[in-house]
Amino acid sequence: MMPLLTTYFTAFLPDVILSVTDNSSDKVKRTAYHELAHAVHYQKVGNSYWIAEVVYTISHTGYGDGTDPGADRVEVVETWGNHMGYYLADRHYGLNHSNAGTNATTADIERLRHGNWLEPHHFKYSPPDDPVNFIPWGLMHDLADDNNSNPIGLLEHSSITDNVKDFTHLQLYHALTPDVTSIPTFRTQLTAIVPGLNGNTQTDYHALFSSYGY
Template structure:
């Protein structure tokens, strides 16, 4: 698969060249060199800047500051003609090759995300996302949107006004390093495969699209709830979900927000793999179609309503084993998204907003659907 929309750069001392790969992974650098020059890919564009740590500690702190780069090699002018390079999968997640593989997969997924958002009528992710990739430092993936929160919050702006010019520069530098999205790319002792990364990246990028509409106050509350649940899980040494319990205050907000992330992640992954691997595409759609809600407050796979979002848009018969009553079939992804407003902090509130924005279409069927999801 070609590596799309990344920067390819060449350098020999102070002579630099630069180009962007196209949709077929092709690039052309006009700068010539008489002697060998280094050629490398830099995973940084106006869409995202990717940084990464290849170890479980901060043994290489500069990796948190500099964008991920992958050197293709050193070449003379004639060797650069028709240069081809293959990013190969490496199972050892602590290697630079595995980090580069993950970054390459990410940038292709970002490119797909923009295309699928346009096709669905929803906004694209915010520009200039800071995306941090870790082999072991984090436990999973998250979208805290920290750089966006600190740079756009009123409190941050007020603090900036009290600083000297030098202090403002330092604050801006620190803020630019804060992650908007983080992802652990190791699972079960090995680097994640492409399809696993695709679903994860689509999921987290979907959250960033939600952030664009929900805003800072909503997102601060959402992230706080997840941090509190994680802290409680750690202190109690319990097996409670990382999202807490369904009976917790704020569980409804999490149920809706994570449902959107799951819906986008699996739907867009299925769409991508329709043309690549039908088994993977089917797996992603089945995860949405076969969600089986129950009343276990500790099982977030049952009370986060990601299957409900899919059921609102599909036109297939619900599998009887799920216990879900799905007679809703007239909604689209953009209509689901428009209801994800800053004041929608629960499943029933979401139901009300969807109906009010769409002339109460299929209201009785919506009531049956939400009720069968145990809310």
């Protein structure tokens, strides 16, 4: 089945499909960045990895609930896509975003910018939306950010232990090798690529992943 699907996808389908709604332009572009992050990931891991991801997505009409074989890979793929979507939207729009209401204060505008959006989140899908906590939405953000720089009112999710900072996006990307099909293998690969952990301790590094359930 795999060679047939590879031929079909490469011959007939576009590289990226973006459904545009009446969302604000910054949110549309955030989605575009998310999807293009997937395209970059695909370039690194190749056809076999990505076709398996596509087959899983089709058979589950989306992400599934996190319990089936292949869900671990979804966690890696979507965590990267989500993180880069918000990060790049923030790079482009900064304080000029649509996340705050019309009566927002200056502090609200800073706190709600795209680059801060993942800070208070744990999982993308969790009860009551889904029966299983799934896709560690804020993990890569927590690897990169410095909580000491958070604006007033921006708090880490209560169940997350984040004393880690300064991992670069290039380091995160380099850890997305074809054999990284789960968050635990991503954690191991990132350690191999950055043995000094950018000055973070092994204890803090593993505590962050542990607080996400890994």
